[in-house]
Amino acid sequence: MAFSIPAQYKDLTPAPKLDRATLNRMAWRSVFLQASFNYERMQAAGWLYAILPGLLKIHKNKDDLAASMAHNLEFFNTHPFLVTFVMGIVLSLEQNKADIATIRAVRVSAMGPLGGIGDALFWFTLVPITAGITSNMALTGNIAAPFLFLLIFNVAQFAIRYWLMHWSYRLGTDAIGILTANARQFTRAASILGVFVVGALTSLYGGTTVNVQIPNGTTFEATPITTVVSADELDRYEPLLYELDENGDVVRNAEGEPQLADGASIRPLESGDFLITYNEYDEVPVTIDIQEILNGIIPKLIPLTLTLLLYFLFVKRNWTPLQAIGFLLLLGLVGSGFGLWPSIW
């Protein structure tokens, strides 16, 4: 990234408050949050698209608009139906020309927890209930089912989108006085929460694992076998039932009794037969699971290592995001082996 984002906007006079129409327009645009979803920044470009009407009203200085657009294109991922909450707060900070570090820290801290709330609210509650009820209607051929589903889902969705937008913008504007009085401390605190959340995301969103099994010889696995034998047949089972010494003779204890092998037992039955149990040993291959070993060191070691490696490459080697993506693509394909050697993913 040749362009370096400044610490502050050039024009620090707070812009006029955003009007209802602009807020509503942005709430509508928020439905396209995931339009350009990608694995690198996730919803970043959709997020910028959604808040553009507000940014254009706030930043009349072209350099400030560039700075604002650039930092709002950083990694962003939150719940698509609750995003307007983050939008309202961030726009109130933008409007008051808060430090860019502050805005960024608030954005990152706010986006994380909403994911969990939104999933619980929509995907685990609203959709299963409405879809469950209406699916059963559909199975009986009731044509009202899809309409009912769309109605309930979208009324809930848009009510939440518009209400959160206005509420959180008001909340942010009201709190701005407290924030600007202690701006440096606030930025520090928000950055702590932001960095903490990024650490949590590294673990919770990091799904990269390796699937490498290294063969490591074989072992004997005992399988208990239980069977009923007659008294005559019992002799034949002796080698399996009793402990044997090196010469293959049955080991006897001090009283001269034969010693039973591990897991073996003999029970006389009323019929005169015997119920015997003995272990049969099978040779089974042993493998070392690399991921299991890594998990034993620390779970999610690979996501942590990759994040820190990329951080190192960005800071010390001045890599661009594009180089990093190319590197990961190569890593993914080499790991999958081009069909020439076994895939490790």
Next chain:
Amino acid sequence: MNLEITVLQIILVFIVTFIAAIDQFSFLESLYQPIVMGPVIGAILGDVTTGLVVGGTYQLMTIGNMPVGGAQPPNPVIGGIMAAILAITLGLTPTVAVATAIPFSLLGQYAVTLLFTAMSPVMSYADRAAEEANPGKIVAVNYFAMAVLGLLFGVIVTLFFVGGATFGNRVVSAIPTWLMSGLSAAGGMMRFVGFAILLKVMVSREMWGFYFMGFALANVLAGIPELASSALLLLALIGFAFAFWDFQQQTALQAAAVSMGGDDDGI
């Protein structure tokens, strides 16, 4: 029964798929659900009731298989649409049609993985647009991505609609698994680029401890099955406690420095 397919039906199926493909991530995020797509496809092919029943059957299967936390389940858009098409054109029973459509839904998942990977480098173009303060290009990036998604899905479904089920299975099995597993592994790693960039701009030396604390606590919470879904919220509360406490300490320190007469000898 094997129905004759008209050109109009092909065009309508393409348009409906185009819209549904976009809707699965953007817009109403509900039009794409099989319970809606079933009867719509049914209407196009002249059998609303079958479409409705197939849609309901597929919908019940996908409940509890939602796109939670960025994970990609087998794609319900192509699955739902193909199930309705197969049920009506081939006269399959709803449950058989749903099962037959599963391989197709896998192809939708591949298409999504491919697009999400391919869109990652496009973000560099968006970065340049931001540096020029050019909102038009940001809008264009978003519309472009939606159009590509719609086209990909539209073409896949139309091909299968015209080509039939055996053709579909041949296509799915022709894609080498190493390519898809390599791409999806790379796709899963791309988010670390985003994390690393955030760290680059946010972390100062005294903050690293909080990064590792967030990581470690997330591991702890993720290991408790009952807390896995609320982990991020709980972590945010813990993180908030640290941040709020730090804020109070820092403001108190500053106030003390000021009241002791002189802010340039502050601690």
